[in-house]
Amino acid sequence: MKRIYLVGFMGCGKSAIGKRLHTLTGIPFFDMDHEISEQMQMTIPEIFDQYGELYFRQLETEFLEKFPEEYCIVATGGGVAVKEENIQLMRESGIVFFLNASFRDIWRRISTDVNRPIVQQSSRQELEALYKKRKPKYLHSAHFTVETTGKSLTDIAEYIIFQIERYQ
Ligand SMILES: Nc1ncnc2c1ncn2[C@@H]1O[C@H](COP(=O)(O)OP(=O)(O)O)[C@@H](O)[C@H]1O
Ligand SMILES: O=C(O)C1=C[C@@H](OP(=O)(O)O)[C@@H](O)[C@H](O)C1
Numbered sequence: 001m002k003r004i005y006l007v008g009f010m011g012c013g014k015s016a017i018g019k020r021l022h023t024l025t026g027i028p029f030f031d032m033d034h035e036i037s038e039q040m041q042m043t044i045p046e047i048f049d050q051y052g053e054l055y056f057r058q059l060e061t062e063f064l065e066k067f068p069e070e071y072c073i074v075a076t077g078g079g080v081a082v083k084e085e086n087i088q089l090m091r092e093s094g095i096v097f098f099l100n101a102s103f104r105d106i107w108r109r110i111s112t113d114v115n116r117p118i119v120q121q122s123s124r125q126e127l128e129a130l131y132k133k134r135k136p137k138y139l140h141s142a143h144f145t146v147e148t149t150g151k152s153l154t155d156i157a158e159y160i161i162f163q164i165e166r167y168q
């Protein structure tokens, strides 16, 4: 059985849907941001502050290379599916789901969040430009694109389970 990766922009629901998938299926669930925070004993903003974004990106790739659990659900961070090396690592070891959400929904969810350093550093226009720049990468990384607009977390998780059962 392969891993199940959730990719997409900040606020598209990777962490929340990963948890819901775990509740519905019992498959072990890991959030990359949480795992990296635990490993470093620091929050994500602290890692960005003290070591810089490039170092955080290395930690993300190391996670994909070294994490031992084979059959699990992985909520990636929004920058993971941007790097070609990461895309290869994910596609070799699992099924990749891109959670597509509108920038409008995303902005509503993340604009006031202090735990996402990139949101803290960016204006709305800058963040929308990043969203547009990253979207082709997410599409390229994914085996499946999931349209999330107007859907509940459970609706989305059930759709993903349906696709996994067909695919495995
Ligand atoms: N389809 C959805 N319906 C309702 N709330 C959602 C949906 N997707 C995400 N959310 C909420 O938006 C917020 C950000 O989601 P999160 O899972 O942290 O995103 P990500 O991990 O992709 O950055 C959370 O409070 C989450 O519960
Ligand atoms: O898009 C990004 O570059 C990031 C997304 C975050 O994860 P979420 O997508 O879960 O917010 C987290 O990894 C970090 O703040 C950087």
Ligand SMILES: [Mg+2]
Pocket: 014, 015, 016, 033, 075, 076, 077
């Ligand atoms: Mg998340």
